[in-house]
Amino acid sequence: MNHWLILPILLPAIVGALLALAVRNDIVLARTFSLGTLVGLVLLGIMQLGTAADGVTRTYALGNWPAPFGIVLVLDRLSALMLLLTAVLGLCVMLYAINDCDRKGAHFHPLFLFQLTGLNGAFLTGDLFNLFVFFEVLLIASYGLMVHGGGASRIRAGIQYVVINLVGSSIFLMALGLIYGTTGTLNMADLARRVALIPAGDQAMLCTGAALLLVVFGIKSAVVPLQFWLPGTYANTSGPVAALFAIMTKVGAYAIIRVYLLAFAGGAEVDTFSAAQWLLPGALVTLLVGMTGVVASRNLSQQASFAALASMGTTLVAVAVFTPVAESAALYYLVHSTLAGAALFLLIDAVKLRRGEFADRLVDAPRFQNLGLIGGMFFAVAIAVLGLPPLSGFVAKLLILDAVADSAYWGVIWATVLLTSLLGLIGFAFSGSLIFWKSRQLDGLVEPTQPTQLALPMVAIGSLLGLLVLVTLFSGSVIGYMDATAGQLFNPEQYIEAVLGAPTDGAEPLAKGEK
């Protein structure tokens, strides 16, 4: 019985509860606890990545009830990857956040940990309804983090974010109703078997369910026309939270990959729901909208938000091609864009803190503290975000272009990806030269509104950059892992057997649980 499998969910949940219970008023203790937890999660993540790397899919039957009746956690290469990514991101962001940002309101640390609980749960669960539950956990935690600190604009964006996602949750439930109502199961592996077997007469309803599910994941991953919540949310929340949210949209991408390559992969004999027909155009437009926003932005946070939107576009373009190489490229880019996006948001927060009343608005302002250092880092991060060499973004871009070359739509995909990169280049060249160069033209030095630390924040951002460098240097082996992951994803039968055991007639309830 490999109990490690559930720890990524339990650990943050328990510590989070403890913090809410006991150490509400002792910030130092809270910081120690959450940092400790995050380090633990990183170690867990590394361990589980190592375990999953052997290609065996491991399961954990909660309550000792056999799938599909009980809820089962599944650890394969993909989920292990997401777990590690989440943990690492969380640690870096927390390193930054403990410089005062976590003091700006109650319950930052419990919320942060509950957020991780939700994320890890979503990455591990093998049950659709349980996925819904963990979506709700991570969402409500994110609501709390999002409005952390208050302020009218933040509350407004918060209300929009919450309402749109509540609608999303309703749609999720409707989709689940349709899926259960036709297949009679909620376990994804079981679903995969039953989808092929349900009568043709029910296909329409099942596929409608699948389609609504795609809408839900689309909202999470902010694909046009469901992207509206993203720019406002990311631009108006605090820097660290926005950085943590870099993974939030990726959950949507993860869910799409998981569900439509496993549950609704279908077989040759049944025409199941095709996610690609909706996803590909949406993703391309998302990329365009995002980079347009980068050019249009009036402050750095906004720019970073639209860059995040664009990065989701790129990810989903690759995802939507639904070939092994494309998924592998998508995963590589997903890792890269998560780290790069987070670094950007943190860096912008550092600028904000130092630029006094000018905050991060793209207006003329005198020089500010640590201009040189932050400017250099901004240059590096911008390179990463835009996918220019020498950082992993460029490798990712090449991977994606290379992977989609066999698709029928390679032309439009290439054109969009490359032209939007130019847009992004223009946008960031403008903002960067305004903030870091033009300020040298004006004399004087802006007084920061509050005393700013340098060491720890720069360590946080630096480590994110360092990770990017590592990913770049070891691209070979990273891509190797991604390829293996894609291979696993495109061989769902092995996942299904790991969860349900050897194939029987999928329509029948399977072996009873031995208690």
Next chain:
Amino acid sequence: MNVALIILLPFLGAVLPALMIRSGRDACATVTGAINALALALLLAHAPEVLSGGSVRADWSWISRLGLNIQFSIDALGLLFGTIILGVGLLVVLYARYYLSADDPMGSFYAYLLLFQGAMIGIVLSNNVLQLLVFWELTSLSSFLLIGFWGHSPAGRQGARMALTITGGGGLALIAGLLLLGKIVGSYELTTILASGDVVRASPLYPLILGLILLGCFTKSAQFPFHFWLPHAMAAPTPVSAYLHSATMVKAGIYLMARLWPVLSGTELWFYVVTFTGLVTMLLGAVIALFKDDLKGVLAYSTVSHLGLMTMLLGFSSPLAVVACMLHLVNHATFKAALFLNTGIIDHETGTRDISLLGGLRKYMPATAICAVLAAASMGGLPPLNGFLSKEMMLEEAAHRSFAGSAWLLPVAVTVASVCSFAYSLRYVTDVFFGKPRQKYPQGLQDPGIGLWLSPTLLVALVILIGLFPETMLGRPVRMAAAAAIGGEVPKFYLALWHGVTPALIMSGIAIGAGALLLLAYPLAHRGWNSLPRVAAKPMFDFGIASLAGLSKQVTGRLHNSSLQRYLFVTLVASLLVGGITFAQHWPTFASGTRSVLPTNPVILLAWVLLIAGCILVVKMHANRLVALLLVNLIGLMTSLIFVYFSAPDLALTQISVEVVTLILMLLALYFLPKHSLLEATRAIRVRNGLLSIIIGLAMGGLTWAMLTRDFDSISNYYWEQSLPGSGGRNVVNVILVDFRGFDTFGEIMVLGIAALIIFALLDGLLNGPMRRHMLTWTSGEQYSPTRHPLVMVVVTRLMLPLSLMVAAFIFLRGHNEPGGGFIAALVVSIALIMQYMASGFGWAARRVRVDYHALIGGGVLIAAATGITAMVFDRPFLTSGFKHFHWPVGDFELSSALAFDLGIFMTVLGGVMLALAQFSKLGEEITGEQINEAPMDYPPGKATVSATPLAQGAKRAGHGQPKGLPANNPNQDERI
């Protein structure tokens, strides 16, 4: 290995100057120079081997799956370019040490310079086109930093951005081009690609590939119509201009064209596109250069012109033309860099670069003058200097080539270009060094120190030597380089000043004569030029960028106008479309259900009628919020009735208790919020929304119907069978909640707990944050019954408390077997408690209910987790339940671990609900300015005392009903929640 070292050295070394600057500018420059020199030495060490026809290679696999591997090779072409890059680099490093002023950050300057150098050398030594791409983009980035080095000057910033946009954009095209090339060939390794020219030229994609690659090269090498970025890049410090924008970076495009010459050249398309572009660029540059007054401007356009010349030569697709190109490459690098450095000296010493302000300088700075004259003469193509050699070869090539069917077009065009070229070279000399000074020069104007003049002098020495002994100096390198470029044998040729009276010689003669005349007539020509309509590139570019930005702002603004109503509408429409179209796609196979329909029951019919009526009314009357609230509760009640009727007692119970609590919450909220909404939406919008909602409603209803009328088989039997034996519970739903799917419930209570924490935080911000100030000035305009707390209510609620607690306990315990459970129990308790709050006042209740709700929430989650973990101790999976049967006097009870789990639920829910409600009613009292009171009070809390608070009175007098002094969008991010 040491091949890679040549590239690595500058990159790794880039950090050193940034550090060494601490120990002085000399140390900084020295270390930079050392790195540079070392790299040069390493490169030249390979020269003998390479020049004897060999080539050095080094390969490491990096991303083999993508074909992007670390592959370097040094052949003659690479060697030639590399020597120029590192050689000129060395001179520029020396020069820059004395050129940069004390307040320039020299450390970062040298760092950028080395970065660029590494990228540049990387390009010319790459044996893998993807790797070449990496270096290619790196040159764009590092030159961005170098051009913008003087970020405080607008010209610098704009020039940098323009250069980055143009070259970066070209780079993107190049990415596509090279990827396609590699896909056709099946490898990104350069040697392989060079070997398969026929395949490429035969491929249908050839035109596309050619276009994309040329786009990359033309932008980089400032070919028409992309030439305009180069002059603006002159905002960079002069050493940068000399290095990047004459000797090296702008040659990258030439290099790549030469590199891929065997693959891409030889077709009509190539000939016409490349030759024509080169020709136009050459003419344009030469003409404009003639009329520039800024010395660097003259040199910049002259560079453009010479780059055009080289491009044209490559376009000719003849081996000898390639030889000429290679030769001119070297020559141009020498004399043009020398001229730039000289200009730098002039600028540095006299403080101006404007020809119209200079003149007669030879008196003051003879050494500089001599250098400049020689270099300029070479640029103008005068024997016996090296410029003459390559120009002769170019003219010779052009003379015998017919373009678009005309034999004279090319010869004439190149002659015209040479005329202008000679003219502006001459002008550079006469107007700057001869004649009389046009302005008062600074005191003690004289030749600069050796540090500044050494570099240009060395270059000029080369100019002369190559001119005099071409074959010995350059014969072999050029031959080998050309051979490497064309990938075959070079026809025999001999580099010499005198080839007899050839057409080329005649054309040169014409050029020199006409050029001299042209300069004599300069004022006239200048007037003529000014009268010409001018197309200025920069305004166009700026306009382009500006309109792009404007357009983006419009689009983005329209799209993300931060109107939630719009967002929701789009979201809903999208979902409707995706769902609907998918359903339609599968419509052909759709079969309506065969399940028998249940008979209608009058009671339910009544409930249904009420429900429908409620829905209609709530839409009609939602403006009055209290009414809307009550209607919603009615609807909720009816739903729970439906649940009861359809065999779901647990659902009904839960629904009802949730109803009550929600009702209380909403009433509390309504106490603060306005009681009425205005109908703000226009009729059109209301109709639009109405239609959408009806369609969605129909869709959902239809799906429900379709689902209810068909049979399916589900896994549910299992639970029915396993519930009792497996978990010892008779209430299957509850067993599923706490056991089969207990993990869902675990998540669910977390959600509730988190919600409570957030609510606490949000309201805490109002109670203790800066918001408090605004809040306290707020009064609700509503009037409430003046009679305070009817005794009855107080008594009743206080009696109810113990009663409801017992009920709760009962519901809790039976949960596992009968409808009930921790959740419902918790709600019952919290309802009872909140009654106390409302009936008897917050203070009264708060004093008596001494429970820390945070602790309840946390504890609840922990207990739930603990029950699960206990199982893990027995090496069973998380949440595995165990149970035991007990005979209690009160009745039979299953005492199961699930019960403990349920306790966790109970605590979390109770804590969550109470935390929210308590915080809320506390706010209610705070806001009315009333201190925590002992006396019982009415709902809404403490209203009656409002008039007593001066603050509130002030507010009343001001006659406003909402917080004052608040901007609609409060940017202050630092408030506590």
Next chain:
Amino acid sequence: MEFLVAAAVMAMTAAGVYLLLAARTFTVVIGLTLLTYATNLFLFSSGRLAINQPDIITDLASPHADPIPQSLVLTAIVIAFGMTALILVMSVRGFFESGGDHVDLLDTSGPADQEHP
């Protein structure tokens, strides 16, 4: 009977969506609540309808309603409750931040004035 349920879902969905698109937070919350009712009823009916067959095991052989959707709906109700409470409080906070309860907090002291006598 099935028709009544379907119609009920329809009515509640339609009303919910309509109110959702309103401009005032409280109305939006009402809309969300209705939408939740509809969703729950829909999810519930994915187990089909059964009369007088409570999910209490008396004897295993007896016919019974599908317990799964019921438990799912229970979870859904609880979660929805938490969400409703949260959005309510957010709207109150928003009201104090902006002085009005427009969903986009657009209010200067415009409409809000007329709402408070």
